[in-house]
Amino acid sequence: MWRKGLILLTIVVIGLVAVIYWSYSGAIVRLPVDAKVVALTFDDGPNPPHTEALLKLLAEHDVKATFFLKGSHVEAFPDTARMVARADHEVANHSYSHKPMISLQRESMQEEIVRTGELIDTHLELDYSPRLFRPPYGIQGPGVKRAIDELGMISILMSDHGSDWEVTDPALIAEAVLKSVEPGAIILLHDGHGDVDDPYRQDSRAPTVEATGIIIQSLKSRGYDFVTVSELLAR
Numbered sequence: 001m002w003r004k005g006l007i008l009l010t011i012v013v014i015g016l017v018a019v020i021y022w023s024y025s026g027a028i029v030r031l032p033v034d035a036k037v038v039a040l041t042f043d044d045g046p047n048p049p050h051t052e053a054l055l056k057l058l059a060e061h062d063v064k065a066t067f068f069l070k071g072s073h074v075e076a077f078p079d080t081a082r083m084v085a086r087a088d089h090e091v092a093n094h095s096y097s098h099k100p101m102i103s104l105q106r107e108s109m110q111e112e113i114v115r116t117g118e119l120i121d122t123h124l125e126l127d128y129s130p131r132l133f134r135p136p137y138g139i140q141g142p143g144v145k146r147a148i149d150e151l152g153m154i155s156i157l158m159s160d161h162g163s164d165w166e167v168t169d170p171a172l173i174a175e176a177v178l179k180s181v182e183p184g185a186i187i188l189l190h191d192g193h194g195d196v197d198d199p200y201r202q203d204s205r206a207p208t209v210e211a212t213g214i215i216i217q218s219l220k221s222r223g224y225d226f227v228t229v230s231e232l233l234a235r
């Protein structure tokens with residue numbers, strides 16, 4: 001009897017692993033390139049005035065990044081979102097409400113992506129419709145994978161992050177990123193707060209802005225260049 005139970009349990013575990021593996025297939029974590037290039041990505045904005053501070057810093061260092069915008073924030077702060085686009089940073093989609101996508105019905109998953117895409121198209125006057133999507137919290141299930149595929153989006157995850165959702169010391173945020181960066185890295189940082197619903201009640205992102213300056217200086221001194229995620233994909 002216990003053997004049958006064990007066989008059944010093994011089948012269930014293998015099935016679960018297969019489903020999780022399939023859910024993340026096609027999602028980009030890092031690009032295996034030889035050149036010393038990395039992509040800086042910023043999630044959960046636009047979030048004034050911290051997004052503006054970040055844009056100023058990136059301009060000072062002549063670095064282009066990729067911003068995964070939250071639809072509800074584009075709606076609240078279209079001018080700041082436009083500043084991101086006009087500074088020639090890449091704009092990408094990070095859902096409308098930032099709910100974990102696996103908690104939603106299938107139609108709502110698609111709606112989160114489509115609504116954000118429409119807001120970006122309406123307010124940002126880009127010459128492209130963003131095809132890059134990062135699921136909130138990086139969580140993907142089979143339904144999320146299907147929604148992304150059906151909409152012709154590409155899922156972008158991350159290879160390195162600074163834990164800037166809990167660490168507030170800029171030096172420690174930078175250190176967490178810098179310790180493991182390799183060519184082709186996709187670095188996750190935040191100019192907003194995904195888990196705070198009210199766009200007008202966002203906390204400071206000053207530590208992330210300061211950490212970004214440290215990261216850029218350190219990687220430049222090691223011979224790294226900065227590219228957008230689409231530029232990385234094109235390699």
Ligand SMILES: [Zn+2]
Nearest residue numbers: 043044136194
């Ligand atoms: Zn987020």
